[in-house]
Amino acid sequence: xxxxxxxxxxxxxxxxxxxGVCPKKIIRLRTELNRLGYHPAFVPDEDQEKxxxxxxxxxMCPDAVIEVFRP
Amino acid sequence: xNPVYTRPKSLTNVVTHYCPGCTxxxxxxxxxxxxxxxxxxxxxxxxxSVGCSVFAYNYFDVDFQQAAHGRAPAVATGIKRxxxxxxxxxxxxDGDLASIGMAEIxxxxxxxxNITVIFINNAIxxxxxxxxxxxxxxxxKTTTSPFGRDPGTQGYPVxxxxxxxxxxxxxxxxxFSLHNPANVQRAKQGIKKAFQNQIEGKGFxxxxxxxxxxxxWGMTPQNALKWLEENMIPEYPLxxxxxxxxx
Amino acid sequence: MSESLLMKGNEALAEAAIRAxxxxxxxxxxxxQNEISEYMARRLGEHGGVFVQAESEVSSINMVxxxxxxxxxxxxxxxxxxxxxMQEAISYIAGAELPCVIVNMSRGGPGLGGIQPSQSDYFxxxxxxxxGDYRLIVLAPATIQEGCDLMATAFDLADKYRNPVMILGDGxxxxxxxxxVFPEVLDAASLPHKxxxxxxxxxxxxxxxxxxxxxxxxxxxHNWRLEEKYRKVRENEVRYEILHGDDAEWFFVAYGTVARIxxxxxxxLRKDGVKVGLIRPISLWPFPDEAFEKVVDxxxxxxxVEMSTGQMVEDVRxxxxxxxxxYFYGRTGGAVPTPRSVERRLRxxxxxxxxxxxxxxxxxxxxxK
Numbered sequence: 001x002x003x004x005x006x007x008x009x010x011x012x013x014x015x016x017x018x019x020g021v022c023p024k025k026i027i028r029l030r031t032e033l034n035r036l037g038y039h040p041a042f043v044p045d046e047d048q049e050k051x052x053x054x055x056x057x058x059x060m061c062p063d064a065v066i067e068v069f070r071p
Numbered sequence: 072x073n074p075v076y077t078r079p080k081s082l083t084n085v086v087t088h089y090c091p092g093c094t095x096x097x098x099x100x101x102x103x104x105x106x107x108x109x110x111x112x113x114x115x116x117x118x119x120s121v122g123c124s125v126f127a128y129n130y131f132d133v134d135f136q137q138a139a140h141g142r143a144p145a146v147a148t149g150i151k152r153x154x155x156x157x158x159x160x161x162x163x164x165d166g167d168l169a170s171i172g173m174a175e176i177x178x179x180x181x182x183x184x185n186i187t188v189i190f191i192n193n194a195i196x197x198x199x200x201x202x203x204x205x206x207x208x209x210x211x212k213t214t215t216s217p218f219g220r221d222p223g224t225q226g227y228p229v230x231x232x233x234x235x236x237x238x239x240x241x242x243x244x245x246x247f248s249l250h251n252p253a254n255v256q257r258a259k260q261g262i263k264k265a266f267q268n269q270i271e272g273k274g275f276x277x278x279x280x281x282x283x284x285x286x287x288w289g290m291t292p293q294n295a296l297k298w299l300e301e302n303m304i305p306e307y308p309l310x311x312x313x314x315x316x317x318x
Numbered sequence: 319m320s321e322s323l324l325m326k327g328n329e330a331l332a333e334a335a336i337r338a339x340x341x342x343x344x345x346x347x348x349x350x351q352n353e354i355s356e357y358m359a360r361r362l363g364e365h366g367g368v369f370v371q372a373e374s375e376v377s378s379i380n381m382v383x384x385x386x387x388x389x390x391x392x393x394x395x396x397x398x399x400x401x402x403x404m405q406e407a408i409s410y411i412a413g414a415e416l417p418c419v420i421v422n423m424s425r426g427g428p429g430l431g432g433i434q435p436s437q438s439d440y441f442x443x444x445x446x447x448x449x450g451d452y453r454l455i456v457l458a459p460a461t462i463q464e465g466c467d468l469m470a471t472a473f474d475l476a477d478k479y480r481n482p483v484m485i486l487g488d489g490x491x492x493x494x495x496x497x498x499v500f501p502e503v504l505d506a507a508s509l510p511h512k513x514x515x516x517x518x519x520x521x522x523x524x525x526x527x528x529x530x531x532x533x534x535x536x537x538x539x540h541n542w543r544l545e546e547k548y549r550k551v552r553e554n555e556v557r558y559e560i561l562h563g564d565d566a567e568w569f570f571v572a573y574g575t576v577a578r579i580x581x582x583x584x585x586x587l588r589k590d591g592v593k594v595g596l597i598r599p600i601s602l603w604p605f606p607d608e609a610f611e612k613v614v615d616x617x618x619x620x621x622x623v624e625m626s627t628g629q630m631v632e633d634v635r636x637x638x639x640x641x642x643x644x645y646f647y648g649r650t651g652g653a654v655p656t657p658r659s660v661e662r663r664l665r666x667x668x669x670x671x672x673x674x675x676x677x678x679x680x681x682x683x684x685x686x687k
Contacts, residue, residue, distance in 0.1 A: 002072050015092030015285075015292040021252055036086060056252040058076035062096025063087060064103075069072035113520030116388070119528075128526050134516035136387045137528035139410050142380035145372065149384025149392075150516065152368045153342055157388075157518050175380070178373035 004051040005058075008065045009040035016041070018057035018066060024050050027057060041065070079103035081112050083132050092292020094249040094282040095123060098191060099130050101259045102160070105266050106133065115158045116150050118143045120172075122164040123197040141172025144179035147186045158269055160187040165206040166196045169229045173205075176235070176277075183240035183274040183316065187265045190231060192246075193282040194303060201287030205229040208306055213287070228306060232279045236312035242274035245311040248281040248304060250296040261311070274316060281307055322499050327462045328353035328395075328492040330500075331421060331485070332361070334466035335393045338473045339504040340419070341367035342390040344381040346374055346400060349433045350489040351423035354395040365503070379404035379411075379420075386416040387527040389515030391473055395421035397489075398439050399430060401447075408482055409448030412544075413529030417476035419469070420454075420484045423492035426651035434652020435489035435575060440629035443486050444603040451541050453548045455483040455555060456602040458573040462496040468600075470501065477510045479551055486602060488625065490575045490654070551604055558606035559598040562588070563613055566595025568668060571622040571634050573599045576655060580623055583661045594664060602630070610637040619643045621667050623660055626650055635675075645672045 005027075012034060018041055019027045026047040029039040043051060051068075058066040078084075081103040089095045106112050112133055119127040121140035128135030138146040143161035151159045168176050168190050179186065195213055196202040203216040206228050210219040232246040243265055247258035258280055265276035281303050283295035290298060325333070332354045335343075343362055345355035355371065362369045372378035375396055385392045396404065401422045411418060422443065426436035443456045455475050459465035465487060472483040516525050531537035561584060570580040577598040587594045597609045597620075610620075619642055622631040631646045638644050647663045649655045666672050 004072070008078075011086050013091035017092055017292055017296070020293045020296070038091065053075045055076040059252045059255050060097065062089065062091075062093055062100075064078045064082055064096070064100050067077045068075040070075050071072055114518035116516045116518060118384070125530060128528060132519070132524060134519050134525045135527070136384060136516055137414075137526070137530055138383070139380060139407055142377065142383075142407065145377040145380035146384035146387075148370065149342075149344065149381035149386070149390075150388040151384075152370060152381070153385045153388040153390035154517060174373050175377050178377065181373075182370075 001045065001048065002069070003048050004053055004069050004071065005043050005048065006067045007040060007042050009034050009042060010036070011063050012038055012040035012065045013063055014038040014040060015062065017060045017062065021056040021060050023054060023056065024052060026050050079107045081106040081132050083130055085129060087130055088126055089123065090286045092283070092285050092295065093123070095191060097249045097255055098189060098280050098282065099127070101255070101262050102162070102189060103131060104259065105263045108263065109266055109270065111158045111266070111270070114156065115160070116154070118147045118150070118159065118161040120161065120163040120167040122167050124162050124164055124191065125198065127162050141167050141170070142175055143167065143172065144175040144184070144186070144188065148179055148182070148184050151184060151186050155185070158187070158266065160189060160266070162189045163191070164197070165190070165192045165194065165204045169205040169231050177238065180235050180238040180241040180275045180277070183242065185269055185272055185274050187269050188277040189262065190277055190279045191282045192231070192279055192307065193284040195284050195287050197284045197287055208302060230307065232277070232312045235277055239317055240275060241277065241313055242316050243268050243276035244313040246279040246281065246307060246309050248299065248309055250281070250299045320499050320501070322497045324495055324497050325462065326353055326493065326495050327465060327487065328423065329357045330462050330498045331465050331469055332357035333500060334469035335419070336361060336365055336367070337500050337503045338470040339506060339509050340391045340393045340473065341365060342385045342392045343367070344370050344372055344378040344385070344392070344394050346372050346378045346396065348397045348400040350425060350492050351395050351397050351421065353492070354421060375400040375403040376407070379407040382418050383407055383411050383414070383416060386411065386418045387414065387516050389512045389517055391509060392418045393421070394418065395423065397422065398424045398427050398436070401439065401442070405448035408454070409450050409452060410529050411482045412452035412454070413450060414527050415480040416482070416527065417480050418482050419472045419476055420482055421487065422484055423487045423489055425489055432652045433489065435625060435654065436650060436652060437488060437574060437576065437625040438629065438650060439486065440602065440624070440626060443484055444605070452544060453551070453603055455479070455481060455551060456486050457483065457557070458486045458600060458602050459491060460574055460577045460598065462491065462494070463498045465491060466498055466500060475555060479547055481547070486574070488575050555601060556604050556606045556608060557600035558609040559600060560595065560609055560612065561598070562595030565593055566613070567593045567616060567618045568595070568664060569613060569617055569620045570594065570596045570664070571620050571630070572596065572624065573602060573630065576623050576625055579655055579657055579660055583657045583664065586657070587661060587664065592668070599630070605633045605637065607637040614638060614641050617642050619645065619667055621645045621647060621664055623655055624648045625654065643675050645675060
């Protein structure tokens with residue numbers, strides 16, 4: 001399955017700005033830490049199809065972590 | 072899959088030193104998107120300032136000079152006068168631009184230097200640990216206004232966009248906010264206009280971006296966006312203050 | 319051979335800069351060097367150059383930083399208080415290793431001081447001035463012709479070592495008129511290529527001009543790399559003149575305007591059979607220690623004469639290193655040592671009537687009581 005919303009999790013600082021703007025509320029934080037010591041944001045595989053590719057998350061991300069695609 | 076949003080190629084692929092949720096990152100991204108869209112990466116020269124954006128040169132894949140505190144508009148002037156064909160932008164915070172660098176920004180505008188200035192206003196000194204900035208709001212607590220900014224002894228916030236809009240030599244002066252996606256999108260359009268102006272030789276353009284400093288404001292990144300919207304925008308109204316040279 | 323022109327020092331230096339390929343000048347008005355700015359404002363445009371009058375010395379020197387970083391051949395000029403204002407950026411320019419030429423037509427201080435000639439910026443020029451471990455190459459002309467010749471040298475040294483170079487004159491060098499011969503205007507194509515400059519990164523890795531190194535190990539390495547560069551400058555760029563080095567027993571040590579006065583005194587004294595000579599540092603940094611090595615064995619004493627309360631004399635004492643006595647005579651604030659007063663102090667020194675070496679000659683003559 002190709003992902004609609006992809007996170008460069010190594011660069012995420014878990015600021016949650018993406019979570020705040022996602023209209024579908026499908027972005028979560030991982031329980032594991034990335035190498036920076038943050039819980040990176042991600043969209044679970046099962047929720048990828050709920051993404052409407054609005055890219056609000058990407059436009060709010062201060063770390064250019066998120067890329068968004070449309071099927 | 073068709074790309075809707077991909078990482079701008081004018082950003083270097085590194086983790087920034089900015090705190091989680093710092094809107095400097097958004098501003099960087101918007102500038103990089105603009106550089107990409109205008110196709111000017113190979114001829115853009117940035118000027119980093121002193122403050123949190125001191126390392127801006129690490130994050131843009133363009134030539135860069137790092138300037139002394141407040142002097143970025145003078146450094147940008149020097150670059151632009153030597154290389155008028157280059158696209159020169161200064162990236163400055165509010166301590167840098169609105170306090171120690173007030174003379175440099177005003178006179179760059181007075182001369183109508185054909186440069187672009189990105190001005191980050193987050194109402195505080197971030198890098199040095201949350202001291203009062205010239206843009207700090209009345210009553211706002213900082214480490215050097217621990218009881219809230221008192222206008223009786225510490226004066227009132229400096230409104231850079233309003234001030235520069237009175238300068239005849241300035242071509243484009245506008246203030247935007249980065250607190251939500253719609254405003255980020257408007258800010259992007261303003262930044263693009265500010266660069267486009269330079270390409271067309273129209274002269275001095277400054278874009279003020281209301282930004283957050285969740286670390287030194289002492290709140291979560293999301294609450295900081297809310298605080299910005301509720302407290303900064305009433306003091307710093309958004310909009311284009313000047314489009315076109317002259318009074 | 320070009321014709322000889324009678325020109326004021328400041329204007330001649332400006333013309334010399336243009337002929338040396340300088341196309342960018344940033345300035346701010348201050349006496350006694352305004353003729354440099356005014357000349358550049360009139361003439362630089364004829365050569366396709368750019369003149370900017372900045373809002374302050376602080377801004378003008380930061381324009382130099384930007385312009386030098388963008389690969390321009392850049393000149394700035396000012397006088398003592400203005401040079402003080404520039405010190406932060408000069409430190410940045412040295413730290414970021416940018417080439418530029420700075421003219422200081424120095425005047426009396428401290429503070430607002432006066433507008434008359436002075437040499438009281440020697441420490442500021444040669445020992446740092448701004449913060450951090452760095453050096454300026456400092457060249458001190460004694461005539462307008464020499465100033466013009468040194469202007470071309472200064473630009474070349476700045477590019478060669480990627481370091482700011484100062485031409486340290488004084489109000490007298492700037493204001494007086496002398497005949498001067500200029501070289502032809504340098505062909506811009508002959509200027510060195512600057513692959514490190516910020517010119518846009520089309521087709522190459524990006525260039526970054528910066529002086530920040532937050533990692534102590536990196537800053538330490540940077541500082542020692544700079545020091546290695548300065549060592550090469552010390553080895554290769556010492557400039558000086560010795561008069562009567564073959565037979566003199568007593569030596570004046572003086573630079574710039576004061577060296578001219580000492581030269582006049584030497585002519586008179588030698589008619590009386592006094593074996594007196596002159597060491598004239600032209601590069602104040604690097605200081606010409608080797609000039610002293612050449613004469614110290616035969617010398618009976620050195621008299622340093624300055625328009626200061628005693629600044630270069632410290633470097634003279636370091637060079638002589640206690641082997642022979644070093645005396646000092648100075649006037650300040652625009653008061654210029656007269657040939658007569660200089661001659662009298664030299665005779666006092668010969669006659670053993672000089673004050674102790676750590677003291678100084680009384681300004682009204684003879685040893686301080």
